[in-house]
Amino acid sequence: xxxxxxxxxxxxxxxxxxxxxxxxxxxxxxxxxxxxxxxxxxxxxxxxxxxxxxxxxxxxxxxxxxxxxxxxxxxxxxxxxxxxxxxxxxxxxxxxxxxxxxxxxxxxxxxxxxxxxxxxxxxxxxxxxxxxxxxxxxxxxxxxxxxxxxxxxxxxxxxxxxxxxxxxxxxxxxxxxxxxxxxxxxxxxxxxxxxxxxxxxxxxxxxxxxxxxxxxxxxxxxxxxxxxxxxxxxxxxxxxxxxxxxxxxxxxxxxxxxxxxxxxxxxxxxxxxxxxxxxxxxxxxxxxxxxxxxxxxxx
Amino acid sequence: xxxxxxxxxxxxxxxxxxxxxxxxxxxxxxxxxxxxxxxxxxxxxxxxxxxxxxxxxxxxxxxxxxxxxxxxxxxxxxxxxxxxxxxxxxxxxxxxxxxxxxxxxxxxxxxxxxxxxxxxxxxxxxxxxxxxxxxxxxxxxxxxxxxxxxxxxxxxxxxxxxxxxxxxxxxxxxxxxxxxxxxxxxxxxxxxxxxxxxxxxxxxxxxxxxxxxxxxxxxxxxxxxxxxxxxxxxxxxxxxxxxxxxxxxxxxxxxxxxxxxxxxxxxxxxxxxxxxxxxxxxxxxxxxxxxxxxxxxxxxxxxxx
Numbered sequence: 001x002x003x004x005x006x007x008x009x010x011x012x013x014x015x016x017x018x019x020x021x022x023x024x025x026x027x028x029x030x031x032x033x034x035x036x037x038x039x040x041x042x043x044x045x046x047x048x049x050x051x052x053x054x055x056x057x058x059x060x061x062x063x064x065x066x067x068x069x070x071x072x073x074x075x076x077x078x079x080x081x082x083x084x085x086x087x088x089x090x091x092x093x094x095x096x097x098x099x100x101x102x103x104x105x106x107x108x109x110x111x112x113x114x115x116x117x118x119x120x121x122x123x124x125x126x127x128x129x130x131x132x133x134x135x136x137x138x139x140x141x142x143x144x145x146x147x148x149x150x151x152x153x154x155x156x157x158x159x160x161x162x163x164x165x166x167x168x169x170x171x172x173x174x175x176x177x178x179x180x181x182x183x184x185x186x187x188x189x190x191x192x193x194x195x196x197x198x199x200x201x202x203x204x205x206x207x208x209x210x211x212x213x214x215x216x217x218x219x220x221x222x223x224x225x226x227x228x229x230x231x232x233x234x235x236x237x238x239x240x241x242x243x244x245x246x247x248x249x250x251x252x253x254x255x256x257x258x259x260x261x262x263x264x265x266x267x268x269x270x271x272x273x274x275x276x277x278x279x280x281x282x283x284x285x286x287x288x289x290x291x292x293x294x295x296x297x298x299x
Numbered sequence: 300x301x302x303x304x305x306x307x308x309x310x311x312x313x314x315x316x317x318x319x320x321x322x323x324x325x326x327x328x329x330x331x332x333x334x335x336x337x338x339x340x341x342x343x344x345x346x347x348x349x350x351x352x353x354x355x356x357x358x359x360x361x362x363x364x365x366x367x368x369x370x371x372x373x374x375x376x377x378x379x380x381x382x383x384x385x386x387x388x389x390x391x392x393x394x395x396x397x398x399x400x401x402x403x404x405x406x407x408x409x410x411x412x413x414x415x416x417x418x419x420x421x422x423x424x425x426x427x428x429x430x431x432x433x434x435x436x437x438x439x440x441x442x443x444x445x446x447x448x449x450x451x452x453x454x455x456x457x458x459x460x461x462x463x464x465x466x467x468x469x470x471x472x473x474x475x476x477x478x479x480x481x482x483x484x485x486x487x488x489x490x491x492x493x494x495x496x497x498x499x500x501x502x503x504x505x506x507x508x509x510x511x512x513x514x515x516x517x518x519x520x521x522x523x524x525x526x527x528x529x530x531x532x533x534x535x536x537x538x539x540x541x542x543x544x545x546x547x548x549x550x551x552x553x554x555x556x557x558x559x560x561x562x563x564x565x566x567x568x569x570x571x572x573x574x575x576x577x578x579x580x581x582x583x584x585x586x587x588x589x590x591x592x593x594x595x596x597x598x599x600x601x602x603x604x
Binding site (some may be wrong): 016030077081135138139141142143144145146147148150154155156225231234235238239240241251254258261262265269272275276279280283285 | 310313314315317318321325328435436440441443444447448450451455484508514541542543544546549560561564565567572575576579580583584586
């Protein structure tokens with residue numbers, strides 16, 4: 001240790017850049033890393049499902065029904081066994097990752113657009129706009145999500161598209177709440193006043209002054225709501241009013257396995273465990289991102 | 300204080316009115332409700348007769364007003380499927396759901412608050428890490444899966460608890476745990492954060508400086524203040540739990556309001572569904588209103604907001 005590094009002024013000049021600090025925080029955060037790696041793996045599995053799946057997830061083989069997984073005495077032809085229609089369990093799990101990730105991503109995108117627009121408008125304009133948005137958030141929170149989603153999906157008919165749209169239209173509340181308070185914190189800053197002073201238009205202020213400074217909060221909420229949408233889809237499908245058979249949805253697989261639970265508990269355990277791991281990974285990543293980008297962490 | 304209550308009450312009523320409009324319009328999302336009631340075998344004349352019988356031929360605002368005014372008088376219409384007044388049906392089924400809700404929130408508070416307190420007293424200890432792990436895992440755990448695992452382990456393998464039904468207190472143990480686990484992570488995190496915040500405040504240092512025993516400092520000075528936001532969160536969670544009861548009641552075959560919701564949705568029994576959405580929302584609105592008032596009463600600073 002030389003005198004040079006202990007000199008605070010010099011350390012400030014030669015110290016790490018904000019980008020280096022951010023990278024250091026990301027790679028020092030276990031939860032974030034684990035979550036991101038697991039999620040990345042599952043995304044890869046979903047993308048390369050046709051290559052990875054050993055069998056067609058829809059192909060029934062009534063002669064090979066309910067074969068146990070390899071670790072319970074099954075064969076390597078069906079590593080995780082087969083279901084009540086003789087469909088390969090592993091292949092259905094692999095294709096199920098597509099359903100969950102697709103629903104999570106698109107539902108979070110739709111609700112993110114709605115909630116962010118409402119929240120930013122409420123935070124930036126205040127007054128009546130804020131009153132209306134706050135009221136709408138209250139109304140939305142008062143409606144029981146599971147019940148309304150079940151009812152609407154039942155009426156409109158259960159399909160992937162309907163489930164995605166219904167969840168997207170229901171889950172915007174947290175986006176609106178978080179974006180509203182983040183915008184409120186940012187809108188009084190000097191750079192916003194400066195942009196206004198040089199005559200920038202409102203859309204430009206919103207898009208290039210406000211948004212970049214609250215986008216970290218947005219990403220955190222996106223991960224949380226993705227996890228929320230995935231869990232809700234699984235619950236709806238489990239109740240028989242979400243994605244319809246024969247689509248390989250993890251919630252549906254748990255529901256189908258439920259009837260055989262007495263003798264074949266693995267049929268319930270496996271799809272639920274995969275669902276748990278996916279949601280856990282997304283949540284760990286979200287929590288990690290919040291820790292890493294939180295302003296109070298910046299020294 | 301009175302002004303605050305009146306303001307919140309007005310807001311709650313307005314929210315309730317909007318929710319009632321939304322749940323009413325759900326009936327017309329399906330297209331023609333008369334055709335839905337008639338079923339696939341109904342002729343055009345049948346459908347027309349049903350339309351007149353149920354009053355679907357009148358203008359929508361008239362129908363809404365009619366529905367709302369009879370709902371206010373306690374008449375929520377008749378169930379298409381059960382052929383019973385919806386209000387009777389719901390009141391009947393709500394008892395189980397309320398019992399389950401109270402058990403669930405009690406379980407959540409009894410486990411989450413002590414864990415949160417210990418985690419805050421000893422940050423980064425084993426208990427703190429365990430609490431953090433439980434809350435992260437709890438948020439990722441699909442409740443229907445958790446319920447089925449409990450059934451496999453405690454009802455099928457060990458045979459300690461009955462898998463489904465409502466005959467005895469033992470039947471409520473697993474549903475209570477599953478429903479309560481739902482609310483635990485949020486309550487625990489808030490307790491821990493509140494305690495940490497309070498423990499670093501000046502009046503705790505003062506209490507310690509004047510020589511107050513540690514137990515007294517923790518429970519009389521710290522917990523009392525840290526618990527205020529937890530009380531209101533518990534009220535809000537109670538409202539959310541009613542929604543969660545749909546999944547829990549269907550797994551454990553508890554014939555409460557949540558199970559009724561699932562049954563009536565699966566059977567296209569729209570008056571019951573509409574009424575249940577309204578009732579569940581009203582419960583949430585009442586719980587949040589009570590929590591606001593409670594908060595304002597416990598913490599005068601809140602009244603300004």
